[in-house]
Amino acid sequence: KKEAGATDDPYRNDPERSPLLIPSSKKPFNAEPPQQMLVDRFLTPNHLFFVRNHLPVPSVEPKDYRLDVSLDSGSKSFTYDDLKSKFDKRSVVAVTQCAGNRRSEMVKVKPVKGLNWGSAAISNAKWSGVCLDDLLLKQGVDIEKVRGKYIVFEGMDKQPDDSPYGASIPLELARMLKRDIIIAYEMNGEPIPRDHGFPIRVIIPGVVGARQVKWLNKIYFSGEESTSHWQRRDYKGFNSSIDWHNVDFDSSVSISQLPVISAICEPEEDAELEEGAEEVTLRGYAWSGGGRGIIRVDVSADGGKTWQEARLKPNGQSPYRSYAWTLWEADVPLPTGARSTTLVVKAVDISYNVQPDSVEGIWNLRGCLSNAWHRVKVNIPAES
Amino acid sequence: KKEAGATDDPYRNDPERSPLLIPSSKKPFNAEPPQQMLVDRFLTPNHLFFVRNHLPVPSVEPKDYRLDVSLDSGSKSFTYDDLKSKFDKRSVVAVTQCAGNRRSEMVKVKPVKGLNWGSAAISNAKWSGVCLDDLLLKQGVDIEKVRGKYIVFEGMDKQPDDSPYGASIPLELARMLKRDIIIAYEMNGEPIPRDHGFPIRVIIPGVVGARQVKWLNKIYFSGEESTSHWQRRDYKGFNSSIDWHNVDFDSSVSISQLPVISAICEPEEDAELEEGAEEVTLRGYAWSGGGRGIIRVDVSADGGKTWQEARLKPNGQSPYRSYAWTLWEADVPLPTGARSTTLVVKAVDISYNVQPDSVEGIWNLRGCLSNAWHRVKVNIPAES
Ligand SMILES: [Mo]
């Protein structure tokens, strides 16, 4: 079934993937599910969950796995069995989203560097594992009192020079989230698939996917951010007048918590609606970072001239610790006599943050944070 | 000095005010400072702090003052002296902003109901008093365990039917903020001026001004929100297709934490710059609700075609508990040969939330939450 790779291909041991996934790159493997399937279920099935790999997928035998936690008081190693058997199991339902989700819309304004993601570089799963707090307490450490400014995570995925993938978040943010940060060994009730971090990944709800390190094998505290490329030279925002000739990555703040976003997943761009259709049913998702729940989703079938509220499907979480997405639907009348029209969606979070109107206003050289109003052009054939 | 009011004028005992304040209504008194003066100082002087009164200003003798705190276990009354002498003093520097700040820009799109505020219905002060947590602990109550869904605040300002001003916030939000919610008796080191709540007001950082009840004399917990007009029939957001004929206030979530905003306070709209000016210096503020610090302010002198970053003056607070504003300045080249141009500002908060591009997209019938990019048209006379 699997293509035989050359023996020197670092990706030769990558896992098999569902043929339903739509790749944006093959080595490393990155892919999103069909967007209509994405919103069929509240919890994204593991085989459809979007894949964002920066490097080859590590092959880890559970019996060989160790998680090293380094503290001033010394280092401690946990086995896979330690994590599964010596701690209470804690679960959180949370979205993981790539910073580049919806980047393909930004590319249309002006080229950017990055994978050409559609609207499905986002998924929602139930993660279970050990609460970060409990892990530290086991070593007699209270996260409120630990020294350092950042908590750093390293993965077992390696660059050609053998340095690992790494990321960090401010310790203050970790403290705010603490019982919600999960050292996860289960995804939707199953062992985590290899593409998603087997055997262990960290889940930091409300924060960009890039910080939720997969194949996690090291945690430590530091006075500075992770020194990895992805922390220091990527995953940062800039204004639209900054391009590669004048960018200073040190001048910008690393992306951690994400802003409010939404997308129409059905119908899709350039869809042909029914002949003479007078109404269209829209389906999609809305989400905000920082645990901010979605309080309203507005949809338009006339390019944004008139709006109506979509029906929200409550995610069962509180508005201030809302880490899961909110799926929505709306039946919207189509403009009379139009042969084509633009559908639009925009969402509002509990802090009344809104999405920006245009992609132009948020364009940035890496094509991150593409959360403008989502516009989908559709055609309405005349009745024959 | 004070106009003699008719003896039946409920506003006859209102305090005197600085002649520098620019009223948007006189009875009740509402006023903002000149916007250039607003950004001269990090802490807004008390006499220049914007005033938002819904009702006549109560006259309270400190010796008669009581704060009633009602709990399942019974009610307790605190005197002004109790609050000043029996608790640790705690301070927080925080912005207070009216939900209607910058409403005058929304009015230009389509009329709304509300005071015609400019950009200065916002101010920043150091508030000192008793931590809400400490007040409850004194009664043996842990806010983590108290019953109810909302914490309700009532003022001593009364409507003609004798019902008081009231507001509430979700108990979950109060728990998140707890040591930052202050039962304040000082504003910038002085007793709180009458217009701002003498002798006691509640400060809830990161939350809209309307919930930070002035002349506070009652706190209780409830399974539902405050039943006041201002909680239930005002200070809520809607999309731009909702107007007075189809509005359902029950369908919307009360405004608590506010979204990211910024404004240019100098130069002002229609200003004449120097003859043949090639550069302009902009000054203004940026702020976000929910304690989210400002990480970037972009300014443009060509209506938003090109942008540069403003110099931020650090507010000394952490990015996740940033309740004060961030003042900023920028020297921006003017478009060559232009006789007029539009200056623009937009800010980004720590969660990478941005401001919406247009007022049209966020227009709402009450003119709240007017946080679009701030645009200021200026003229550049030719060199004579
Ligand atoms: Mo990502």
Ligand SMILES: [Mo]
């Ligand atoms: Mo207000």
